[in-house]
Amino acid sequence: MDKLRICASIKHPPFEFINEKGAIEGFNIDITKSIAKEMGFDVNIELLEWDDAIKKMERRECDAIQGMSISRERIEKYVFASEYITVFHSAIALIDRNDLNDLTDLNDYKVAVQENDGYELIKKIRSRGNNKSMLISTNHENNLRLLLSKEVDIVIGNKLTLLYYMDKLGIKGGFKLLGKPINITRYGIAFNKGNSNTAFKFKIGMDRIKANGVYESIYDKWFGQNIVYYGKQIIENVDTGVIYIDKLGRISAVNNFAEKLLHIDSKNLIFKSFYETEIANIFNINIIQGILDYYQDAYYGKIKINIDNIYYYLEVNYIKLLDKKNELMGVLINFKDITEKTKLEEFLIRKDKMESLGFLLLNVAHELRNPLTSIKNFTELMPEHIDEEEFRESLLYHIPKQVDYINKLVSNLLEYSKPKEAELTTINVKQFFDNELLSLFYKLIKAEKNITFCIDIAEEFSIIADPNQLKQVLINLIQNASDSIKESGIIKIYSSENKDTKVIAIEDDGEPIAESDLSKVFDPFFTTKPSGTGLGLFICYQLIKENNGNIEIANIQNGTKVSLIFNNKGEMQ
Incomplete structure (x- = not known):
């Protein structure tokens, strides 16, 4: 039976390490022994400091080294059998370092790494001429102690090994991960050049233990992932x-x-x-x-x-x-x-929009005809009655009023027709009210009215919506609430949520909406206001739909309640 000398890291749990009884164990150990057994090799595994293991490999005092990350430079130097696991290299810092939330520029901080670990990353740091900010130690445990003593700002290493030592030192809750993994590292068994035949046999052995379930059993033993x-x-x-x-x-x-x-x-x-x-x-x-x-x-x-x-x-x-x-x-x-369901919904939305457009055009024609007829009548009477003072006063009163109405109608239609998609983002609603809306609300209220605002929005209450469109909707609704109050009253704005929905509610104690009109309030051109165009709530409805929400209006005991309802489960990625 062929005898192989294999080196490995002495402090690389759970991949290879010395247990409390003084025996060597770990995931890599079991994988190597299983391949050797499958292929008829006798192996002697020696655990050393990682840098010492690599030096011993370079002196050809061992035939192979296990747990080595596979990189372009190392492929040129060694012959690898198949990779047997992929791990993340991550950056961690102390949890109280509020200045460190992401890994943006390593040059600004002192970084600790293990010698010859994260090979590509170390090379990248050194290529920037950043040797002064990098400390190199023999293993991950030492680096964690350097971080605890604040001799370094960041430690970079194998995420699983770092977590293992955090548990061992009882300090897992004192650290935080910085951003995404830095490196995706593939581990394999590396052989010296000239041992290609042995490396190939180990590759065959790896394929066999994956096929016969031994690999999966070892994986489950060490990482507890039995599906x-x-x-x-x-x-x-x-x-x-x-x-x-x-x-x-x-x-x-x-x-x-x-x-x-x-x-x-x-x-x-x-x-x-x-x-x-x-x-x-x-x-x-x-x-x-x-x-x-x-x-x-x-x-x-x-x-x-x-x-x-x-x-x-x-x-x-x-x-x-x-x-x-x-x-x-x-x-x-x-x-x-949900492709078919989504396509059906899109079809129905398009169909609804086309029907709405037809209804809209009919009403636009009707709404424009009235003021235009009035202007036309005055124009036709001008040659005969322009010298009459009463006629001129009536002309100067009615014509500007009809023109203002047409201008307001066209402005609202242009607002509705703007082809701007909702730019969805997470909005902290309390901050949004404090920073964007409160001063505007008071400007909306007429000077002679005595209206009190009662705002009760939870500190952490947030929704996903377009800020500008949400502002437009809220201003419109507050204006409506104000208009329903004759002289004095209260407008309440508050939040609520459950596992499915989040709601912004607006209540007023003004004149309620007639029950017969509740089903029509979102129809274009429906209005109960003498000077209204009937497009305000129609536009609000369209905007809330664009923001994946819904709007409901109901009469309550002392007035009207409007609810803006948003999904509480997440939105389109």
Whole structure:
């Protein structure tokens, strides 16, 4: 039996390390031993400081080194057997560093890395002439201690190993991850040049243990990701797409429905990081990474994707999965095809718009005819009656009034016809009222009226909407509420929410709307105001629909209540 000398890192848990009993163990250890057993090799694995292990490899005092990240430079130097796991290299800082929320410029901070770890990243930092801001130590544990003592600002390393040592030191809650992963690192077993035959045999061995289930058993042992726990039979027989990504970001399961709908082959995805596959081009990688980094629990949204030049609409749920000990296991993405439903809705919306346009044009013609007829009549009478003082006074009173009405009507129609799409963003409604609206509200109220505003918006209450369009709607509604109050009254504005909806409510204690008119208030040109055009609420309705919301009006005991209703589950990505 051939004897192989293999070196590895002594402090690289859970991949390789020395346990409390003094024995070597870890994921990489089990993988190497399983391949050796499959292919008839006898291996002697020696754990060293990582830099010492690499030097020993360079002196050819060992035949191979396990747990080495695969890079372009290293491929030129070594011969790799198949990669066997993909991990993230991330940046972390102390949780109280409010100046550090994202990794923007490493030159501004002191950064600690492990020697010969994050190989490409270290090279990139050094190429900037940034040696002074970088501290290199022998392992991740030492770097964490440097961070605790504030000798460095940031530590960069293998995310899973850093989390392991945080737990060991009892300080996991004192750190935060900075932004997305810096590096997606593929680990493999590297052999010296000249050992190509052995490397090839190890590649065959890797394929075998993946095929016979040994690899999956080892993976489940160390990372607790046994998808059987969730029932492979169940996810294969549901009529929704299911993709399971474990806590290392590895795609662990893709069901038949997902394969067919997305035109993907699970054989090309399983065991790979989601960043390296077409999954990253379809689904929201920020949400997936946010769940993996403990920033987010779940998310619901709708997406539009292009597959073979055909557009599909999907309804997507991103769910955090926990094991029996309430520990993170990964992210479950489940989705369903709503293309036909969405196309039907779009057709009905277009149909409704065309019908509304026809109704609108008829009413525009009617509304314009009245003032134009009045102007025409005065014009025809002018030659005969222009010398009459009473006629001239009537002419000067009515003609400008009719022209103002036409101008107001046209202005409202132009506002409605502006082809501006809603630019949706998250709005903190309380701040929005404080900064954008309160002073405007008071300007809307006539000087002779005594109106009190009672505003009760929760501090953290937020919605997804277009700020300018929301402002336009609220100003219109406040003006209507003011107009319904004769001399004095109260306008209440408050927020409420449940698991499905968020609501901004506006109540007034003015004159209620006649019950027979409630069903007509959103119709174009319907108005009860002597000088109104009847387009205000019609435009409000259209704008709220553009913002994925709804508007309802109802009479209450002492007046009228208008509710702006928004979805509480998320919006289009």
